[in-house]
Amino acid sequence: MAEMWISMGPQHPMTHGLWTLKVKVDGETVVDTEPDLGYIHRGVEKICEARDFTQITTYCDRLCYASANTWSHAYIYAAEDLLGVEVPERAEYIRLIAVELQRIASHLMWLGAYGPDIGNLSIMVWCLREREMMMDLLQELGGSRMHYNFPRIGGVKRDLPHGFAQRARAKLKLFLNRIQEYESLFDESTVFLVRSQGVGYAKPEEMINHGVTGPNVRAAGVDYDVRWAHPYSVYSELDWQPSVERSSIKGADCYDRYRIRVEEMRMSASMVLQALDKMPGGAETYHEPGDPKILAKAPSRAPEGATGSHHFEDSRGESMFYLAGGGEGRGKMPYRVSIRSPMFITIPYAAKCMIGYKVADIPAIMGSFDPCIGETDR
């Protein structure tokens, strides 16, 4: 049969954003793929060159609409490395809570979007219901619903508000019960199992070389997590193990990638509960904004020739910021901001995973990698 190229996207439910996947098909079989990105390239890296260090946080929030907090925190750690700031311990605990709640919200958004991808429509509203609880908690911290601008260079914007710990515990307890509902919705749905099991194998031995990180690589049984391998924040103070799927040598299929995110949500919820208990000074005490217990003094100018970098475990993999600072009287602004987006590297690999499967499997495979085009295109 003759082979031909089909353009899936830029407007296609499979894309989860705005990009094009060119697919070469032979009948119903995928023979070759080529992703085409850049539809929502906003030039964040260039814009940041004309903003001072505190202003950049808001742009980083907007890199990913589903996971704003992890991106602004990734930037803040790099900026603190550049400016040489030491963060108070209490602020680190508050950041950990904010990031892990965001991770749950992001995974829920993914789970809610993945259900409709492969024919399970009711899961969408179930997941968004719990995501709303997480966003209410994050709103208490950051003040807005999606883009929080919560971390500051040297600490956080605000302490935990009165009663936050109590509400967070209650909501997470409810959430942990409801994860079981999702599991029964998915794991007992024949449609879901048929469409996700044995589809889209990603091989453990080649993923690291291809630059794939995060849940996608842990789904294949590879225990790699920036949170323990290149430790930052106070994760080592908590009792946790990265969730790793027990995968076969064939690699991770779509089902494994769904399992890993459900497990990660459990782990994140447990981390938040532990952090609330262990926080120095207690979760019930409140410090005014700007108190040295939650915000250290930070210089606004970077020394000439300084650089800052930080690897960060984002909800989708290893994100990273590299800042080259200072120079010629412009020490308040970075000279170059470089952003590593995990999905920018993962999308070409995910596209390769589709080769050999049917056209109908493309949404199932692509969706399972959790693409976010906001961060991909920057």
Place this chain on the structure above:
Amino acid sequence: MGKKVTAAAQQKAAEALAEAISAIDGVSAALDTRTSGTQPRHTVSATSTPDSWRALAETLAAEHGVDHCSMITGIHWPEAADKTWEVVYHLMRTCVSDPASIEGVVQPNITDADNVEGADVPLEIQISVALPDTREPAVASVQDIWVGADWNEKETWDLVGIDFDGHEGMRRVLNPHETPVGYHPLQKQHKLRYHGFEEMYDDAQGFLRKPADSGKVK
């Protein structure tokens, strides 16, 4: 308590790796201690000449287990004295790229993260390659060593205009395909003016623009 790679193990491994790669001609490497919130973080920071970069990359991958190319950054320094272009590579040794499997089930490579040592310690490596003043900056591609470098190199060429010798399938990835040849927005001759907030919100159409600003692209 949660597992973590200790700072002491990181420091020892970083020193050993820095010493080993400094032996290569044109490469100088040192331990670089960075901050990470409340704790120190030991990394390897190296500089390499463009000519020895390819040899360095091959050595890192083959002998030191560096298996992950995290990010490639291109920087344009038109006013710097010692360089005009710079490529910064962020590589990582993850130590997990070839997992063993028992009875068909993949096993984690690192089981006791608190006690790893030597070449089993995950490590960050930053390598800076400075390029001389030229209209067509280029450096050797490492696409065939780390496939993860593929799209990073495409992006670096697309945005900054630094080419990679031996890279297959170079094309625009973030800019539109019909972008004029030679236009790379992150080069510094493309100025970005800082807008005060009054200007941004009250004069979005540019009616009140000062005479000195006329003709400037907003």
